[in-house]
Amino acid sequence: MFRRLSRWAAALPLALVLAGAAGCGSSDPAASAGASAGGTTTVTVFAAASLTGTFTELGKAFETANPGTTVRFNFGSSATLAQQITQGAPADVFAAASPATMKTVTDASLAAAPTTFVRNKLVIAVPTDNPAKVDELKDLTDPKVKVALCAEQVPCGAAAVKALDAAGLTVKPVTLEQDVKATLTKVELGEVDAALVYKTDVIASGGKVQGITFPEADKAINDYPIATLAKAPAGDLAKRFVDLVLSQQGKDVLTKAGFEAP
Amino acid sequence: MTTTTSTAPARRRDRDPGQGAVTGRLPWVLLVPALLGLGFLVLPLAGLLVRAPWSTLGTRLAEPQVLEALRLSLVTATLATAVCLLLGVPLAWLLARVTFPGRRLVRALVTVPLVLPPVVGGVALLLVFGRRGLAGQWLEAAFGITLPFTTVGVVVAEAFVAMPFLVISVEGALRAADQRFEEAAATLGASRLVIFRRVTLPLVAPGIVAGAVLCWARALGEFGATITFAGNFPGRTQTMPLAVYLALETEPEAAIVLSLVLLAVSVIILAGLRDRWVTAP
Amino acid sequence: MTLHARLVVTRPAFRLDIELHVGAGEVVALLGPNGAGKTTALRALAGLTGLSEGGHIELDGEPLHTLAVEHRPIGMVFQDYLLFPHLSALDNVAFGPRCRGASKADARRVAAELLDRVGLADKATARPRHLSGGQAQRVALARALAVRPRLLLLDEPLAALDAHTRLSVRSRLRHDLAGFDGATVLVTHDPLDAMVLADRLIVVEHGAIVQQGAPAEVARHPRTDYVARLVGLNLYRGTAAGRQIKVGEVPFNVADPLEGPAFLAFSPAAVALYRTRPDGSPRNLWQGVIEGIERHGDSVRVHLGGPIAAFADITPAALADLDLTPGRQVWVSVKATETHAYPA
Secondary structure, eight states, X not given: XXXXXXXXXXXXXXXXXXXXXXXTTSSOHHHHHHHHTSSOOXXXXXXXXXXXXXXXXXXXXXXXXXXXXXXXXXXXXXXXXXXXXXTTOOOSEEEOSSHHHHHHHHHTTSBOOOEEEEEEOEEEEEETTOTTOOOSGGGGGSTTSOEEEEOTTSHHHHHHHHHHHHHTOOOOOSEEESSHHHHHXXXXXXXXXXXXXXXXXXXXXXXXXXXXXXXXXXXXXXXXEEEEBTTOTTHHHHHHHHHHHHSHHHHHHHHHTTOBOO | OHHHHHHHHHHHHHHOTTTTOOOSOOOHHHHHHHXXXXXXXXXXXXXXXXXXXXXGHHHHHTOHHHHHHHHHHHHHHHXXXXXXXXXXXXXXXXXXXOOXXXXXXXXXXXXXHHHSOXXXXXXXXXXXXXXXSHHHHHHHHHHOOOOTTSHHHHHHXXXXXXXXXXXXXXXXXXXXXXXXXXXXXXXXXXXXXXXXXXXXXXXXXXXXXXXXXHHHHHHHTOOHHHHHHTOOOXXXXXXXXXXXXXXXXXXXXXXXXXXXXXXXXXXXXXXXXXXXXXXXX | OXXXXXXXXXXXXEEEEEEEEEOTTOEEEEEOOTTSSHHHHHHHHHTSSOOOTTOEEEETTEEOTTSOGGGSOEEEEOTTOOOOXXXXXXXXXXXXXXXXXXXXXXXXXXXXXXXXXXXXXXGTTOOGGGSXXXXXHHHHHHHHHTTOOSEEEEESTXXXXXXHHHHHHHHHHHHHHHTOOSEEEEEESOHHHHHHHOSEEEEEETTEEEEEEOHHHHHHSOOSHHHHHHHTOEEEEEEEEEEEEEETTEEEEEEEEEEEXXXXXXXXXXXXXXXXXXXXXXXXXXXXXXXXXXXXXXXXXXEEESXXXXXXXXXXXXXXXXXXXXTOEEEEEEOGGGEXXXXX
């Protein structure tokens, strides 16, 4: 008895190691259970972190409209999500914050024909008391103004570079943040005087920062593409979820949050 | 890495035949999980090695940004370790040698950075040392010092996260050390400070070195608190882990290269230290 | 230089309360079984253990107990010497002078002199782990003396040594202690160490003094079973009337007349055993039962039960002749001239 038990106990870590080595998410029990039930009931959506609020709301609407279905979300950095998908994560829908990240998925023939469903515009975020008296993009070039930008590797950073280039301005940021939420936090805490973030993020902050629009933002509009994935376990539901996002109802939810229609 | 672990015990046995006096068949109940544990730790490393873009390795490494991040990482981790030694060793002494009310609570508080998600630690640091933080406001007004977005800020963030490793290690060493040596020193006329400096410290030196090594390694790999508190700016606050994270956004292969550099450097340094200090009697 | 102390240390389930008076140049040994409180007493003198209510220590008329450990003019040799492992023998000895304000050069000079005096000049640079037990003991003594203490404390100074080195280190230590003009208190559980090293013995049991006096006096006239066992005597408490003492029901003839409660002591070697009742004197004779037999040096020690318990040392030849085995009844007698009787 003891010998057998210990042999099993010893085998357990091996199984774990092998499962880990085989690559993450090669078999997601919940997703495959939904698929094997004939009529699939669960749709898994990988969406950019900036869509957290709106997509959660749309997910609830979808579940109400399609009784018995469940929408599961995986929110995160678009690049990370794209990588998870190319490594075999079982997703039905991918909504990215930039065409570039979507491209890595379509290049791998894992999704076809993405549709741009919203666009996001940059604004200047300043603390509510606006200590540096910023009111236009040019003010960010003042060396006394502490500016945070997103790192160029992430979509909001790429957009910021594009907008500043278009305006012919050179800004010396104190930090290049890893994502838009981190950038926003720096403004909220007053660590920087200004940052370039998305309009939606300013609205989502619920008044903790003030957003200032600027004309050059039009030169750096960020398109959000959405696509059903080729290997979607819940193909039909995936399509219906994308339809909901593209519908008038979807548009209403998204524009309310500060997104612009494409 | 495997070489160091397999040769070290053998060498010690040469030195002292008394070691390893228990011989006989290795019990597989211990051996199998041990090997599985080793595999578990080493396999992900193998994964990195397999996927590394060896053909472009040279050109990627030569990029000035990589060297800059590596230099910054080594400098800040070393400075953070120095800060931890300066503050952490006396703190460990206080916890191990002085009885005061609330000592258990203080000991629990010391370990907070271990369980706190580093990003939260970074936010907490901003709330204290940030421009509008309790201490930060005062620092800026009185001395014109701001910590966030500076290299000093990186050191602060790394020290915050790494200090518990040092304190716990040194406190353990202090508790294990024979306190009667300190009594002997007292009868010879040594004050508490002299005892600490001339008797306690030399006696627990191996524990301090072990703690400093752990502390340094933790500081070297620090990501969350650093990027939150000190931000990310190449040459000033972008350490290797930050560079790795951002590279992962666009170029996973570059991220692997950076990780390998960090790994190689730390393994070389730690292995060097281990042979010299940690295994010393 | 004199020490006057009342050492009171109260702990849950233990209380030490002893008075101690040690003159200049005198060596006093605290002797007692494990847990008697000897080491606690020594630590209290050093200040490593606090005194409880009622305790006080005076050295040369000045209170000592009010001083912190590091300010007491004491030198202490610990049980396993506690030489600092990271310092050389010389630096171990120089540690005290350095702490008391001597310059590095002066401290080392003093240390070198002391090492020379204990015959270890050639070991000055050696680390403690490269010293033999006897050498370590001498370095520890040199270290304690280097601070020019007025009170020297030694905790089991020979316990860490093997039997062979012990002999030579003991006589050497005696010589060194003789050269020290302050008061010396040493703690030991070994009667031989105490006899050789000390001018006076203080026997401590259960935190209290049970007997004190010159070593020869204590050895001849033990007053507790513990001391009797230490000095290897059979000891009884009885009632004396003239030249006779009754221990239980057994009458003993003694050399000196005595009245009232008295102690009777005799050596196990003075005991004779017989298979049958011997002829002659009926005094100092009783019937005992053999409870055990063990080897004791060159002779055989017989444990006797019966009306009074006793040890008898006989030759192996006698053991064989008498065919003694445990459980057997024997006649036991002691010559009157070999007993000591003294008032209880």
